[in-house]
Amino acid sequence: xxxxxxxxxxxxxxxxxxxxxxxxxxxxxxxxxxxxxxxxxxxxxxxxxxxxxxxxxxxxxxxxxxxxxxxxxxxxxxxxxxxxxxxxxxxxxxxxxxxxxxxxxxxxxxxxxxxxxxxxxxxxxxxxxxxxxxxxxxxxxxxxxxxxxxxxxxxxxxxxxxxxxxxxxxxxxxxxxxxxxxxx
Numbered sequence: 226x227x228x229x230x231x232x233x234x235x236x237x238x239x240x241x242x243x244x245x246x247x248x249x250x251x252x253x254x255x256x257x258x259x260x261x262x263x264x265x266x267x268x269x270x271x272x273x274x275x276x277x278x279x280x281x282x283x284x285x286x287x288x289x290x291x292x293x294x295x296x297x298x299x300x301x302x303x304x305x306x307x308x309x310x311x312x313x314x315x316x317x318x319x320x321x322x323x324x325x326x327x328x329x330x331x332x333x334x335x336x337x338x339x340x341x342x343x344x345x346x347x348x349x350x351x352x353x354x355x356x357x358x359x360x361x362x363x364x365x366x367x368x369x370x371x372x373x374x375x376x377x378x379x380x381x382x383x384x385x386x387x388x389x390x391x392x393x394x395x396x397x398x399x400x401x402x403x404x405x406x407x408x409x
Contacts, residue, residue, distance in 0.1 A: 295373030340408035
């Protein structure tokens with residue numbers, strides 16, 4: 226289901242959010258807090274996002290929330306200049322898998338027969354730079370953003386559409402974040 230801008234804003238408003246806070250930049254990220262011992266006060270934008278994500282989990286249809294969050298992945302993708310990073314790996318799946326394992330520390334299992342790749346981030350923390358983890362706040366819809374990020378990343382490398390699904394997640398009380406990526 227496709228949402229236009231008006232429907233997107235309406236969904237955000239219905240979930241208890243205001244779009245103005247999204248422009249907050251240059252604040253401490255969750256990764257920064259972890260590296261500093263996690264004792265810093267949670268910044269305004271993280272609290273705002275926590276409320277939004279919790280409201281989306283409770284009040285927004287599952288597939289609509291997935292669609293919205295997957296679109297949000299483009300902000301992080303572009304901020305990391307992923308098109309440039311992925312450019313040398315286009316059409317070179319083996320080289321990209323080596324990069325993910327060597328540089329990002331991921332564990333990759335790729336079945337070339339079925340074109341199914343399982344990507345394990347191999348970390349015991351959520352590395353999402355957008356929202357800090359606050360106990361008691363359901364922010365598991367944020368994992369749909371990771372699905373969108375993975376879809377875009379692997380689609381560029383393979384040169385074909387893929388579908389990605391989070392199969393385990395720190396935010397969903399699992400030990401690690403893992404994705405199933407299927408070449409469609």
